[in-house]
Amino acid sequence: MKWSGRRQSDNVEDRRGISGKGIAGVGGVGAIIIAVIAFFITKDPSQLLNTLQQTGGAQQEQLSPEAQAHQDSLASFIGVVLADTEDVWSKLFNEMGKTYQMPKLVMFTGAVQSACGQAQSAVGPFYCSGDAKVYLDLDFLEQLQQRLGAQGDFAQAYIVAHEVGHHVQNLLGTLDEVHGMNGRLSEKEYNEMTVRLELQADFLAGVWAHHAQKMKNILEHGDIDEAMNAAGAVGDDKIQMENQGYVVPDSFTHGTSAQRVKWFKLGFTTGDITKGDTFNARVL
Numbered sequence: 001m002k003w004s005g006r007r008q009s010d011n012v013e014d015r016r017g018i019s020g021k022g023i024a025g026v027g028g029v030g031a032i033i034i035a036v037i038a039f040f041i042t043k044d045p046s047q048l049l050n051t052l053q054q055t056g057g058a059q060q061e062q063l064s065p066e067a068q069a070h071q072d073s074l075a076s077f078i079g080v081v082l083a084d085t086e087d088v089w090s091k092l093f094n095e096m097g098k099t100y101q102m103p104k105l106v107m108f109t110g111a112v113q114s115a116c117g118q119a120q121s122a123v124g125p126f127y128c129s130g131d132a133k134v135y136l137d138l139d140f141l142e143q144l145q146q147r148l149g150a151q152g153d154f155a156q157a158y159i160v161a162h163e164v165g166h167h168v169q170n171l172l173g174t175l176d177e178v179h180g181m182n183g184r185l186s187e188k189e190y191n192e193m194t195v196r197l198e199l200q201a202d203f204l205a206g207v208w209a210h211h212a213q214k215m216k217n218i219l220e221h222g223d224i225d226e227a228m229n230a231a232g233a234v235g236d237d238k239i240q241m242e243n244q245g246y247v248v249p250d251s252f253t254h255g256t257s258a259q260r261v262k263w264f265k266l267g268f269t270t271g272d273i274t275k276g277d278t279f280n281a282r283v284l
């Protein structure tokens with residue numbers, strides 16, 4: 001991705017090195033949308049949040065000067081990606097006759113407190129509707145490459161764009177609609193709705209990439225392949241197979257690798273937000 005020297009967002013809160021220990025635990029206001037990396041730790045991401053409530057967070061490690069410089073460069077990259085999402089979604093919302101309210105992105109280390117409760121880096125990036133913020137531990141982006149094999153900077157851009165996609169869903173009322181079904185549907189039925197929610201966020205990430213390229217010519221050779229590889233790397237089927245040796249489709253909450261790639265690709269190809277109605281799609 002062409003990002004060096006470009007505008008960085010002013011909506012970044014850098015909390016790296018600030019421990020989340022000692023702050024109130026789970027039970028905040030709003031819905032927390034957790035990245036699928038949590039399945040590497042536990043089948044139930046909420047267990048991870050509850051565990052953190054008891055342990056009080058992770059220990060902070062002192063980075064070497066080289067590692068610190070690398071993280072600072074990565075932080076600058078994330079700032080550019082967030083700025084690009086702001087420009088694209090401001091334009092698209094304006095075309096819909098709406099005003100885009102920009103989210104904040106919080107970079108943290110180890111543990112963090114959000115309006116949705118406390119979380120640690122092991123849950124992966126997440127979006128909290130209670131404070132309209134995306135939360136990201138930069139170490140996750142290293143894990144994306146090392147543990148999931150999703151190489152390249154546009155794989156990282158896809159992760160940010162996916163979480164911002166949840167913010168778009170929040171502004172459009174989709175998040176409230178889906179989370180309002182919790183308790184009224186069976187676990188299997190609600191899991192299917194969360195899959196459709198996540199696949200739509202993948203689609204919206206593709207829409208962002210389409211318009212960012214059109215507006216700013218950001219793409220380099222291989223970038224879209226990097227994003228699709230990342231989408232495939234975090235499919236429920238792939239992660240469950242690697243983690244436990246078998247898959248349980250009824251427990252899927254994010255979609256299969258093939259589904260995630262399909263919807264990102266559709267968003268990128270069309271750039272048309274109206275084509276992403278995953279909730280009424282007969283075939284995902």
